[in-house]
Amino acid sequence: MWRILKQIAGNGIRSEAPPENSDSLRVEGEHMQRELLAILGQALTIRQVDAGSCNGCELEINALNNPYYNIEGLGIKFVASPRHADMLLVTGPVSRNMELALRRTYDATPGPKLVVAVGDCGCNGGIFGESYASCGRVANVIPVDIAVPGCPPPPLEILRGILTAVRRCRVGPE
Amino acid sequence: MLISGFSLDCERLPAPLPIWRATVRAETWAVVARGVSAQAGRLVALWASDRTRGASGGFAVSAAYALREGLLWLDLPLAERAPTYPDLVPIFPGAGRMQRAAADLLGVRAEGFADRRPWLDHGTWPEQYLPLRRDGAEKAAAALREATDYAFVRVEGDGVHEIPVGPIHAGIIEPGHFRFSVVGEKVLRLEQRLGYKHKGIEQRFTELPPREAYRLAGRVSGDSTVAYAWAYCMALESVASCELGERAGLLRALLLERERVANHLGDLGALGNDAAFAFGLAQFSRLREDWLRLSKEAFGHRLMMDCIVPGGVAADIDSTSVDRLLRQCDAVEREVRALRQIYDEHSGLQDRFMTTGRVLPELAARLGLTGLAGRASGQAADLRCDLPWAPYDQLAVKIATQRTGDVAARVAVRFDEVFESLRLMRVILSRLGEDGGKSGGETRTELRLPAKTAFAAGWVEGWRGEVFVGLEWDGEQGANRIRRCHCHDPSWQNWPLLEHAVIGNIVPDFPLINKSFNLSYAGHDL
Numbered sequence: 001m002w003r004i005l006k007q008i009a010g011n012g013i014r015s016e017a018p019p020e021n022s023d024s025l026r027v028e029g030e031h032m033q034r035e036l037l038a039i040l041g042q043a044l045t046i047r048q049v050d051a052g053s054c055n056g057c058e059l060e061i062n063a064l065n066n067p068y069y070n071i072e073g074l075g076i077k078f079v080a081s082p083r084h085a086d087m088l089l090v091t092g093p094v095s096r097n098m099e100l101a102l103r104r105t106y107d108a109t110p111g112p113k114l115v116v117a118v119g120d121c122g123c124n125g126g127i128f129g130e131s132y133a134s135c136g137r138v139a140n141v142i143p144v145d146i147a148v149p150g151c152p153p154p155p156l157e158i159l160r161g162i163l164t165a166v167r168r169c170r171v172g173p174e
Numbered sequence: 175m176l177i178s179g180f181s182l183d184c185e186r187l188p189a190p191l192p193i194w195r196a197t198v199r200a201e202t203w204a205v206v207a208r209g210v211s212a213q214a215g216r217l218v219a220l221w222a223s224d225r226t227r228g229a230s231g232g233f234a235v236s237a238a239y240a241l242r243e244g245l246l247w248l249d250l251p252l253a254e255r256a257p258t259y260p261d262l263v264p265i266f267p268g269a270g271r272m273q274r275a276a277a278d279l280l281g282v283r284a285e286g287f288a289d290r291r292p293w294l295d296h297g298t299w300p301e302q303y304l305p306l307r308r309d310g311a312e313k314a315a316a317a318l319r320e321a322t323d324y325a326f327v328r329v330e331g332d333g334v335h336e337i338p339v340g341p342i343h344a345g346i347i348e349p350g351h352f353r354f355s356v357v358g359e360k361v362l363r364l365e366q367r368l369g370y371k372h373k374g375i376e377q378r379f380t381e382l383p384p385r386e387a388y389r390l391a392g393r394v395s396g397d398s399t400v401a402y403a404w405a406y407c408m409a410l411e412s413v414a415s416c417e418l419g420e421r422a423g424l425l426r427a428l429l430l431e432r433e434r435v436a437n438h439l440g441d442l443g444a445l446g447n448d449a450a451f452a453f454g455l456a457q458f459s460r461l462r463e464d465w466l467r468l469s470k471e472a473f474g475h476r477l478m479m480d481c482i483v484p485g486g487v488a489a490d491i492d493s494t495s496v497d498r499l500l501r502q503c504d505a506v507e508r509e510v511r512a513l514r515q516i517y518d519e520h521s522g523l524q525d526r527f528m529t530t531g532r533v534l535p536e537l538a539a540r541l542g543l544t545g546l547a548g549r550a551s552g553q554a555a556d557l558r559c560d561l562p563w564a565p566y567d568q569l570a571v572k573i574a575t576q577r578t579g580d581v582a583a584r585v586a587v588r589f590d591e592v593f594e595s596l597r598l599m600r601v602i603l604s605r606l607g608e609d610g611g612k613s614g615g616e617t618r619t620e621l622r623l624p625a626k627t628a629f630a631a632g633w634v635e636g637w638r639g640e641v642f643v644g645l646e647w648d649g650e651q652g653a654n655r656i657r658r659c660h661c662h663d664p665s666w667q668n669w670p671l672l673e674h675a676v677i678g679n680i681v682p683d684f685p686l687i688n689k690s691f692n693l694s695y696a697g698h699d700l
Contacts, residue, residue, distance in 0.1 A: 003516050004453055014460055048346045052371045055348055055696045056396025056477055059440070062346050063466070066459035080344030095373045095699075096298040098349060100321050101341050127390050132299050133374035152396070154476060 014067040043075040044166060047085035047109065051102045051138065052095035052128075056152040057119040061089065063155045076162065082106075087114040087165065089158075090142075093121040093128045094135040106142040114165045116146045118158055123147040175246065177209035184246070189412045190563035192244025193631045203250050204260045207237070211265050216240040216542060216555070218633075219642050219662035220262065220272035222280040224308050225251070233257045233282050237269075238631070238642055238662070244561060245633055247644065257282040268542040268667045279306040279376070294369040294699065297322030305377050306658075329355035329363050337681065341370045348695035352684075359680040364673045371699035379659035384410060384623060384647070385484055387656060391643065392479050394661045395697030400426075400433040401636025402643070402661060402697075403482040408632030409645040409659075410484050414621040421606070422486035422617045423565045428499075428602045429478050429487070431595040434637040435506070436465050436477075438588040438595075441692050445585055446517065448686040449526035457513055461506055468502050471495070486618030496607040503596045503603070514589050527582035531675040531687030534579050543671045545639015545664040547691050550587045551579035557635035569598050584690040591637075625649040627657075638694065639664025663697030 050058055064071040065078075079085050082105045094102055106115070117138035120126040125136035138144050145168060148161035175184045175194055182202075184194035198206060210217075218238040225231045232254040239246045250259055261284040262269040273284040274293035281304045283290075298321050299305070329336075334357055341349035351367040375394060379387055391406030392399040404426055411418065418426075439462040446454020466476040472495040473481045474488070481488050491499075517523060533543055535552030543551055557563075558571040574590035576583035627650055632643040646658040672691050676684055 003512070003519070007457060007512060007516065008453070011457070011460070049342055050346075050348050050371075052373050053348075053696065054393040054396040054399075055694065056393070056399065056479070058346050058348065059397060059477065062440075063459070063463060065455075066463045067456055068460065068463050078346060092371070093373055095371055097296045097321065097370045097372055097699075098341065099298065101349065101370070105342060127393055128373045128375070128378060131374040131377060132303060132305050133372050133377075151393075151479065152477070154470075 043077055044087060044162070045077050045079045045085050046087045046089050046162070047079055047082045047105065048089045048091075049102060049105055050091050051098045051122075051141075052092035052134065053119060053121060054092075057091035057122070060152045060155050061091070061118065061158060064159060069155050069159065071159070082108040083110065085109050085113070087116060087162070088142075089116050089118055089162070090138045090144075091118045091122050092138075093125045093130075094138055094141045096133050096135060099135055099141055102138075102141055114146075115142060115144045116148060116161050116165050117144045118148050118161065119153060120149055120151045123149050126151065175243070177206055177213065177241070177246075180205060180209050182206065182246075187247075187412060187630055188415055189631060189633075190408060190418070191557070191561050191633050193247065193633065194244060195247040195249065195629055197249045197251065200250065200260060203237075203248070204262070204265065206246075206248060207239075207262050207265045210239045210241065210246070213241070214539075215242075215246075216544065217262070217266040217268055217667075218245065218640060219644065219660065219666070220269050220276065221644065221660040221662070222276040222282045222306070223646065223658045223660075224280060224306055226254075226308055233280060235259045235276060235282055236644065236660075237262070238644065240555070240640070242560075245631065245642075247629070247631060252282055258285045259283075260285060261287040263287055266542060267540070268670060271670065272666060278304075280304055281307070291325055294372045296324075296369060305374060324351075324367050326353045326365050326367070327363070331357075333357050334362065350695050354681060354684075356681060359682070361676050361679055361681060361684070364676045364684075366669055366673060368669065368695060369699050371696050373700070375700040376658075376660060379656050382656070384654070384656050385621065387659065388482070388484055389480055391659075391661065392482075394700065395663060395694040396477060396479075397437055397694065398433065398636045398638060398641060398663070398697065399477055399479045400429045400482060401634050401641045403480070404430060405632030405634040405641045405643040406645075406659070406661075407482055407484050408634065409630040409643045410621065410623075410647075412630035412632075413628045413645065413647045414623050416485055416619055416621050418564070419486060419616045419619065420565070421490070422619075424602050424606055425487045425490070425617060426482055427565050427569075428599060428606070429473065429481055430634070430636070431599050431602070432465070432469060433478060434595050435592055435599075436462060436469070437637045437692075438592045439465060439506075439510075441689065442513075442517075442585065442588055442592075444689050445527075445581070445686065446523065448689050449523050451520065451523050454513070454517065454523075457509075461509060464502070465506065468498060472499060483618065485621050486616070488618075490617045491606065493607055496603050500600060500603050500607075503599050507593065507596050510589070510592055517585070517589075524582065526683070526686060527585055528578075528580055530581045530683050531679060531690060532578070532580045533671055533675045535577055537674060538579060538671065541671055541674070542667050544667045546587055546591070546637065547584060547668050547671070548639065549574060550576045550583035552577040555640075557633065557640055565602070569601055571598065581686055581690040623647065623649055623654060625652070636664070638692070639668070661697075661700065663694050665693040665695075665698045668693050669698065
């Protein structure tokens, strides 16, 4: 126990410390949190769906949970069921074998719902394109609000995409 | 080559590792397999190809075996009318799913193999479509269909019920279906259904220019992007008879070891978290983030995608980067040693880790468990030690093994491998830093691809296990294209062992056991 406490105390709270040579992340993070709270009044719940990615995007989405990005501290939580979700975060070119599962997940998500496609493949099919086994971009299968390019996009870009979708939800006509 | 007394006529392929290729007849196919098995060789991969040219030629099935001397690539040409070949499952049980995949992609079948259920084909592709056949392109335009049901094996008995999980899982993970048959909390049987991520990578390879296709190889499984890019480039460089420069080799090994450490750090944190020790996740994910950020600064990409290119590496590093990378090795080593002590002394954590999800060495050997999980079950195989290619031949890599085969063993192997990789990186970095980093010469050479047909292979020990790429090059009549590129992930061998590891455990331990293997869905489904 002593070692655990020493390790925790020794490292301090990293999510408040700015990353190397830059203060921008912290400022942006705090800014996002204020916006999110103002728009949603509470928290944003996200269901992540891998519809056929190479798993690179998943690694970067997972990184949002690390102490630097501390996404839960911003009021954003990944949930296990689409029925609990405000937003779907979808990666990959949509493989034909995942098309049905993705449609069902979309249908199971209560409205009003947001969809953010993550990664070059989610935006335009990426290097895999469209084929007998790939439907290409996410928008070919379900409606998409925001697409975040990058291969894979770094965590901060994914976070920016999430916030942009939420903002659009506030101003956009239904 | 002599295999258990059987003499085989082989051609040595030009590659940094010893790789031979031989063409056999149907009678010899199983004889060689038995010989390989008798001398404790491993089945690395099994795949099929369409070798037709116009009206001539036919199909072929290929197998890659790992022997003490190197890799043996066996080719068996098949009769076009009835493309069947002898079943390898009685000798190498891991061949089953590979044979099913070959049937889905090319319509070639193993004779006498009882499991005729499709594996990658979920019924959503056009009817009777065989994507890797040369005449397949026209049929691709045909109507697509709805997914079909899959015949899972039913477990009957008093109180037995099923828990279906997936394809979409309750977390940020890849899709696949798990069917548990349980009594109370105890798992009687787990059956996997994979293939959800199949997106036609092998067909896509044949459409890309060979010098660009390394990017596709680097996206077979994102967590192993360096290993796949290296394996693909190794194969393409073999085709072009291109010798890799010394500095380029050192940089590639540096990238590969950084990928290994990045994944191990992530897994060690996630394994703590799956045993309700959130402290572990917070600490290790912080270290992983530091690691990825420096990768971005030194190599231009957090996951080091597209850093390995045909003929070398995309960019060299300067002496400032060398210093920073060295300092990070020291810092991470210090922290991971402290964290290992905390993990080892935490009784609650060890209680969850020990004896959970066991694969004993005897079962591991019989069913062909490989890579990191294999080393945790007494299967002492690591290409960096067994057949060290440059620059590993100068690094004397020390293998990490355990014999208990439980989650604790897979955690211990990861810790040991982190420390060994850090040691290797220090040696590599000190060489890269000599003379201010100017001594090593070129880091990229232009490839001259030959105007002939050629076979080549790439074989690299990635963080999960051995990654294999089998390449068929067509340079005749100005074609200059990839005829076939087969990528093989060690997850093929290890997924079936996960089904065994879970038996007798309780359902809530499944996420922990699954994470301790951390197998790739993308790399398996292609």
